[in-house]
Amino acid sequence: MTCTRTDQGDKTTLVIDGLLDAVSTADIRPIIDAVVADRRNLVTVDLASLRLIDSSGVGAIISLYKRVRANGGEVAVTGLRDQPLAIFKLLRLDRVFSI
Amino acid sequence: MTCTRTDQGDKTTLVIDGLLDAVSTADIRPIIDAVVADRRNLVTVDLASLRLIDSSGVGAIISLYKRVRANGGEVAVTGLRDQPLAIFKLLRLDRVFSI
């Protein structure tokens, strides 16, 4: 897993690729904390290169969503496909994030 | 593994991708037989998308080489990298095919 944060004006994009599971989710927590602390309010999570996600990875993204929303911001998730898409659909997160 | 043959004028290109191992090598044998039977004499084997090869896969490519040469033709191998490149170098095939 690699997670790359890019800030452009108001917008922040997190590109997460590879494997977001119980092992690697620990590594994105500090990045999520920083996005929230910086009060970035237009966040896009780009998962086009994400190969596999599990419930801990989903939990981290939901946590990002809730905290950015609490700051008055928005989180969109883009690029979902294959296994990650199946998980997001099962957990009905496709209605939450404008996928 | 998929193996795609393209003929253009005198030239034939075989693009082999995926996994060329003891299981899948059986599937390229008929394609090799046809290239030889058609007396295609300028053959390029493109392995840029080959992920893994074993000694049976190498054996099939050497067989193609020997038979095309016996017909007076040439075989080049292109695009080798990672595990397939390590195998070709170990077997000193990098000197045989203009890699």
Add this chain to the structure above:
Amino acid sequence: MIYVRIPGNLRYRDLAVRAVAAASKLVGTGDRHFDDEVVSAFGEAFNNIALHGYRDHQGEVEIEIEVGADWLTIHLRDRGASFDVSDIPDPDLDTLPESGLGIFIIRSFMDEVSYLAGEPNLLSMTKRYSEADHGGTRP
């Protein structure tokens, strides 16, 4: 029959998931969704053993996979803490829970799930493939 024994530790998760993915391909459905759902369910079950079952001590996980013509069964055995899978309620997805999703994923993606507490604990899960069904059960 496929049998894998590894430490019940997240370090070995990737190895186990890859073995299960390869086993799922052997069912030969040619359907990526089938494989994705098997891998998703297995990954949650393995996480749970590593994180809950073996929270207090280390131990091994035994993974047994039976590959059928149009089905696959995975048995997971561990000697960690036991629990009662039927005690675990489905999450309320509307509240956007950040945890407690694993068992739900397993139940949703597999056709049969059973758990026997003991020495070892045994979690068994089966997924069947049927082209007709499948269109309908796609989430």
Add this chain to the structure above:
Amino acid sequence: MIYVRIPGNLRYRDLAVRAVAAASKLVGTGDRHFDDEVVSAFGEAFNNIALHGYRDHQGEVEIEIEVGADWLTIHLRDRGASFDVSDIPDPDLDTLPESGLGIFIIRSFMDEVSYLAGEPNLLSMTKRYSEADHGGTRP
């Protein structure tokens, strides 16, 4: 310790190779070449058991992998035909042989290879990682 038991059949080659690749990553060299060479050697050993060892009857392969700080050992056990690995000469690469390359690949890519005929036959192979060495042994 990682233990995998599967039928000694080429259908299971991909599963076994993926497990070994994941195990090799656990050594943590971060060196793709190390992993590629381990996978190459293992693949040949598995082929040989499936194609030669179990030519006349079916049987299982047991794969045991020990992962060290900078080394990896793979033990392969089978109950098929035995052979004497030290009887197998290196191929004459100048003649472009189309077969007889497997044992050579195993010997070249692993640091130690031993074979004990018996019930079961046991092929053990170890690869050590050393950054200094490595530049030099790169083919």
